[in-house]
Amino acid sequence: MLDKLLGVASALAYAAGTVAAPAAPDAAVVLTFEDPNIVESSGLVAAGKLFVTTNDSGDGGRVFVVDRSGATVGTTSWEPGPRDAEALAPAGDGAVWVGDTGDNARSRDSVTVLRVPVGRTYQTVMPASYELVYPDHAHDAETLLAHPGTGQLFVVTKDVFGGTVYAAPKRLSADRPNELTEVAHGPSIATDGSFFPDGRHYVVRGYARATVYSFPDFEVVGSFRLPQQRQGEGISVGGADELYLTTEGQFTDLLRMELPPDVAAAMAPTPMPEPDPAPTAAAGDGAGSWWPWLAGIAAFAGVGGWLLIRRGAAA
Structure with missing residues (x-):
C-alpha cells in the first residue's frame, strides 16, 4: 500500500512540475508486454535480445523471459514463493538474481536473494538461496545491483529522505546469514538500479528521475529526468550503455532511452596525459x-x- 501511495504522490509531483520543468527525454518503445500475467514489472535485466522481469509483491516465485516482439518465451518458477520480490540483477550467463527484499512495514529480520536460471524454456527449479542481514535494522529495498566484474551484490534501500547502499560479502554463504555492510548514501525512493558494463558506474532510478554514480567511490556523476511512466520500477543498462525502463501495469511498454550527453560526457574516462618525448642530449647540456x-x-x-x-x- 505504501508503494502505491508513493507512486501516486510522485505522479502528482511530476504532473505539477511539468509546466516549469524541462521536457521529458525522448524514449523509444522497444516492446509491449503481451503476457497478461506480467502486471507489476518491478525488476528488469537486459540479456542480449531478451529481457527478464518479475512481478511485484503478491505474485508467486517466477520470472518471465520476453523477446523483442513482447511475447513471453520462457518462465522460471519455484516454491516456496518470495515474500516480496522487488528486484532483479544479472547473475552471469543464463541466470539472474532475484531480490526478495521488499519490506514496506520494515518488519523483516532478514531478506533473501536467489540465483535463478533463465532462458527460452519453461521450467520449475529449486534455486540457490542466500540470506542477507542488515547491520542496523529492517529496511524496504527495491534495488539490487551486481557488479559485472566481481559479481558482488549491493542493496539500495527505498527511503523518502534518502536511502543507503549496503554491500553483501564478495562470497555468499548458503549455510549462514550474510551480513550486509553500509558503504554509501543512496537517492530517495530508489525503485531499481543497474551497473554499466564498464563496472565503473551504476544508475539508480526513482519514479521520475535517475542518478548515475561512480564506483567504487559512490560519487554522484549526474542526475536526469526519466520519461513519464505510470509507476516506473524497472531499469537495466544494455550493452551499448542504453537504458531500458519498465513500469507497473498490464500490457505496458518497455522503453529505451540514451543517457543525456552531459552525463555521458561526465562518465567518459579521463584521457591519460601524453608522455613527454625522450630528451635529446644537446652539446654542453x-x-x-x-x-x-x-x-x-x-x-x-x-x-x-x-x-x-x-x-x-x-x-
Whole structure:
C-alpha cells in the first residue's frame, strides 16, 4: 500500500512540475508486454535480445523471459514463493538474481536473494538461496545491483529522505546469514538500479528521475529526468550503455532511452596525459656534456702511454 501511495504522490509531483520543468527525454518503445500475467514489472535485466522481469509483491516465485516482439518465451518458477520480490540483477550467463527484499512495514529480520536460471524454456527449479542481514535494522529495498566484474551484490534501500547502499560479502554463504555492510548514501525512493558494463558506474532510478554514480567511490556523476511512466520500477543498462525502463501495469511498454550527453560526457574516462618525448642530449647540456671530458681523458692517456714507450726505448 505504501508503494502505491508513493507512486501516486510522485505522479502528482511530476504532473505539477511539468509546466516549469524541462521536457521529458525522448524514449523509444522497444516492446509491449503481451503476457497478461506480467502486471507489476518491478525488476528488469537486459540479456542480449531478451529481457527478464518479475512481478511485484503478491505474485508467486517466477520470472518471465520476453523477446523483442513482447511475447513471453520462457518462465522460471519455484516454491516456496518470495515474500516480496522487488528486484532483479544479472547473475552471469543464463541466470539472474532475484531480490526478495521488499519490506514496506520494515518488519523483516532478514531478506533473501536467489540465483535463478533463465532462458527460452519453461521450467520449475529449486534455486540457490542466500540470506542477507542488515547491520542496523529492517529496511524496504527495491534495488539490487551486481557488479559485472566481481559479481558482488549491493542493496539500495527505498527511503523518502534518502536511502543507503549496503554491500553483501564478495562470497555468499548458503549455510549462514550474510551480513550486509553500509558503504554509501543512496537517492530517495530508489525503485531499481543497474551497473554499466564498464563496472565503473551504476544508475539508480526513482519514479521520475535517475542518478548515475561512480564506483567504487559512490560519487554522484549526474542526475536526469526519466520519461513519464505510470509507476516506473524497472531499469537495466544494455550493452551499448542504453537504458531500458519498465513500469507497473498490464500490457505496458518497455522503453529505451540514451543517457543525456552531459552525463555521458561526465562518465567518459579521463584521457591519460601524453608522455613527454625522450630528451635529446644537446652539446654542453646534461648527459651529452660528458663526452668532451671522456675524449680528453682518452687523449691524455694515449699521449702518456706514447711518452712512456719512447722513454723505455731511449733507455
